[in-house]
Amino acid sequence: MSLVSREIRLKSRPVGMPNAGNFELASVELPPPGPGEVQVRNLWMTVDPYMRGRMNDVKSYVPPFQVGEALQGGAVGEVVASNDPALKPGDLVSTMFGWREGFNAPAGAVQKLEPHGLPPQAFLGAAGMPGLTAYVGLIKVAALKEGDVVFVSGAAGAVGQIVCQIAKIKGHTVIGSAGGAEKAAYLKEIGVDHVIDYKAAPNLTEAVLKAAPDGIDVYFENVGGEHLEAALTAARPFARFALCGMISQYNATDGGAGVHGLMQAVGKQLRLEGFIVSSHFDMMPAFVKELAGWVASGKLTWRETVEHGIENAPNAFFKLFKGENLGKMLVKLS
Amino acid sequence: MSLVSREIRLKSRPVGMPNAGNFELASVELPPPGPGEVQVRNLWMTVDPYMRGRMNDVKSYVPPFQVGEALQGGAVGEVVASNDPALKPGDLVSTMFGWREGFNAPAGAVQKLEPHGLPPQAFLGAAGMPGLTAYVGLIKVAALKEGDVVFVSGAAGAVGQIVCQIAKIKGHTVIGSAGGAEKAAYLKEIGVDHVIDYKAAPNLTEAVLKAAPDGIDVYFENVGGEHLEAALTAARPFARFALCGMISQYNATDGGAGVHGLMQAVGKQLRLEGFIVSSHFDMMPAFVKELAGWVASGKLTWRETVEHGIENAPNAFFKLFKGENLGKMLVKLS
Numbered sequence: 150m151s152l153v154s155r156e157i158r159l160k161s162r163p164v165g166m167p168n169a170g171n172f173e174l175a176s177v178e179l180p181p182p183g184p185g186e187v188q189v190r191n192l193w194m195t196v197d198p199y200m201r202g203r204m205n206d207v208k209s210y211v212p213p214f215q216v217g218e219a220l221q222g223g224a225v226g227e228v229v230a231s232n233d234p235a236l237k238p239g240d241l242v243s244t245m246f247g248w249r250e251g252f253n254a255p256a257g258a259v260q261k262l263e264p265h266g267l268p269p270q271a272f273l274g275a276a277g278m279p280g281l282t283a284y285v286g287l288i289k290v291a292a293l294k295e296g297d298v299v300f301v302s303g304a305a306g307a308v309g310q311i312v313c314q315i316a317k318i319k320g321h322t323v324i325g326s327a328g329g330a331e332k333a334a335y336l337k338e339i340g341v342d343h344v345i346d347y348k349a350a351p352n353l354t355e356a357v358l359k360a361a362p363d364g365i366d367v368y369f370e371n372v373g374g375e376h377l378e379a380a381l382t383a384a385r386p387f388a389r390f391a392l393c394g395m396i397s398q399y400n401a402t403d404g405g406a407g408v409h410g411l412m413q414a415v416g417k418q419l420r421l422e423g424f425i426v427s428s429h430f431d432m433m434p435a436f437v438k439e440l441a442g443w444v445a446s447g448k449l450t451w452r453e454t455v456e457h458g459i460e461n462a463p464n465a466f467f468k469l470f471k472g473e474n475l476g477k478m479l480v481k482l483s
Numbered sequence: 484m485s486l487v488s489r490e491i492r493l494k495s496r497p498v499g500m501p502n503a504g505n506f507e508l509a510s511v512e513l514p515p516p517g518p519g520e521v522q523v524r525n526l527w528m529t530v531d532p533y534m535r536g537r538m539n540d541v542k543s544y545v546p547p548f549q550v551g552e553a554l555q556g557g558a559v560g561e562v563v564a565s566n567d568p569a570l571k572p573g574d575l576v577s578t579m580f581g582w583r584e585g586f587n588a589p590a591g592a593v594q595k596l597e598p599h600g601l602p603p604q605a606f607l608g609a610a611g612m613p614g615l616t617a618y619v620g621l622i623k624v625a626a627l628k629e630g631d632v633v634f635v636s637g638a639a640g641a642v643g644q645i646v647c648q649i650a651k652i653k654g655h656t657v658i659g660s661a662g663g664a665e666k667a668a669y670l671k672e673i674g675v676d677h678v679i680d681y682k683a684a685p686n687l688t689e690a691v692l693k694a695a696p697d698g699i700d701v702y703f704e705n706v707g708g709e710h711l712e713a714a715l716t717a718a719r720p721f722a723r724f725a726l727c728g729m730i731s732q733y734n735a736t737d738g739g740a741g742v743h744g745l746m747q748a749v750g751k752q753l754r755l756e757g758f759i760v761s762s763h764f765d766m767m768p769a770f771v772k773e774l775a776g777w778v779a780s781g782k783l784t785w786r787e788t789v790e791h792g793i794e795n796a797p798n799a800f801f802k803l804f805k806g807e808n809l810g811k812m813l814v815k816l817s
Binding site: 202209210373377386392393394395398404405406407408409410411412413414415416417418419420421422423424425428 | 536544707720726727728729732738739740741742743744745746747750752753754755756757758759762
């Protein structure tokens with residue numbers, strides 16, 4: 150028996166905004182798994198903003214993607230054949246072999262998932278890296294403490310929606326910014342106290358200050374640019390900024406917008422700290438358990454935007470940068 | 484008996500670079516000190532970059548100076564008359580009644596100094612706020628740890644010169660940047676491993692990377708602008724930036740230069756933290772004791788640039804922004 154898996158390869162490195170010409174669909178034949186290997190059929194894959202950085206040929210915290218090779222990224226799949234006693238057909242696994250329909254891999258390269266009553270794709274979103282990112286950024290990096298007023302940019306995105314809800318569960322006043330009426334309505338639905346539709350706000354800084362006249366204590370940064378300026382101006386003394394991402398700047402070809410308000414970090418004694426979730430994977434088991442409880446008790450929910458089929462994975466990726474995803478952007482593969 | 488004290492008042496708020504027209508010299512008569520008061524003759528006063536911010540009418544961590552009133556700032560003086568048993572004529576005191584030749588004040592508003600074998604003006608420099616700023620920024624804010632490579636901007640200034648020497652005493656590789664050959668020579672003299680004369684360096688980022696091919700772990704920020712960009716690019720993962728000041732930006736009338744490289748804080752997981760020394764005054768006694776030991780054993784020295792007479796205090800202040808001070812900028816009053 151052999152299977153054919155379709156996959157998305159990097160055809161050329163994007164300059165600025167990626168487009169269809171930077172990617173190609175290819176097919177590979179999967180032989181039966183070798184000794185110690187498993188064969189996995191992917192059910193879902195994720196597209197994430199950080200992948201844009203890996204498409205550039207620059208040294209970063211993850212090595213760049215190689216032209217002519219399949220892209221990589223998070224995926225959840227089902228074991229279809231196994232030559233390892235720890236895994237059996239039907240097991241749900243999480244891997245970094247996304248951007249393809251299936252694969253063979255050493256059993257050690259896949260991680261068996263305990264479903265905790267959650268749907269499989271949740272492990273690419275609320276119960277996966279985006280959820281842990283929200284948790285780590287808020288609790289550990291920003292060191293959330295009682296009474297903090299929390300400002301979240303990209304609040305209706307994969308990470309932002311979880312940040313908002315964890316902050317609400319912990320009793321905080323939350324200001325969430327997102328682009329467009331649909332996202333704004335969703336944020337109200339999940340209990341965000343002050344929703345800013347930044348596309349409709351003539352002045353973002355004024356909008357934040359109107360929502361928090363005494364200023365903000367925590368800023369969860371997903372967007373950069375004007376959002377960061379607003380947060381710097383609205384920050385109270387000793388505010389903490391968890392720098393998770395700056396999606397507005399990822400396709401910049403001129404080095405990105407300059408941040409003018411950073412001098413305020415001195416006088417207000419602000420702390421700005423960047424982080425990447427893979428440095429905090431040790432917190433995953435505790436987080437997933439806590440999250441499953443919040444989901445079971447109806448305290449936490451999420452939204453997904455789904456594209457269907459591996460051939461549409463690049464489109465799903467493009468939509469991230471156009472802000473066309475509400476909640477987690479996913480590709481359903483089978 | 485009464486004395487006349489000359490003082491410098493704010494005549495108008497500077498726009499951009501301050502000039503002589505923003506200040507005026509005035510005289511006030513000092514009556515004998517009232518009950519519970521002391522009369523102090525100032526020996527030295529300090530001018531510091533942070534005072535520029537107080538000349539603007541904006542809310543900050545210290546209230547703005549008022550037009551028509553004497554400026555304030557650090558001063559060291561000698562008690563000439565006292566109606567408080569805790570202070571007697573001849574005592575050396577530290578106060579915030581700078582920018583004037585003498586004053587009367589409640590005894591509680593002056594702080595008696597233990598000389599520790601140091602000259603009086605040291606308490607406005609190495610053994611005062613600038614020294615404590617260096618110590619706090621390096622040890623507490625940047626959390627200096629073994630093996631760190633330290634980059635200091637404004638390295639030949641009041642704070643920078645102490646940062647460099649404390650880092651050297653603690654065994655670190657130090658890169659110091661300053662403007663001009665005289666400052667560069669001084670930095671070599673105090674043991675800075677890699678001296679960058681930024682006025683002579685065609686590309687500051689390349690100069691830092693040449694000095695530290697594997698990157699920097701700590702950046703002590705006094706300057707801002709291009710220096711901050713260089714530090715962001717040269718930073719190793721998990722580097723810590725102690726944001727003490729950004730003197731290159733204090734007179735900007737357009738919001739200051741934009742910082743383009745801040746996105747690197749995410750992928751490299753950098754921590755940028757602003758601080759002001761007055762939040763850390765509790766560390767002063769321990770610091771002064773440690774410093775006095777370093778001075779006594781010849782491990783730490785400093786330079787001063789001195790203007791003479793209260794009438795020249797504004798000039799001393801202007802020189803800070805032109806980079807015309809080597810080490811601590813002081814005004815000798817008597």
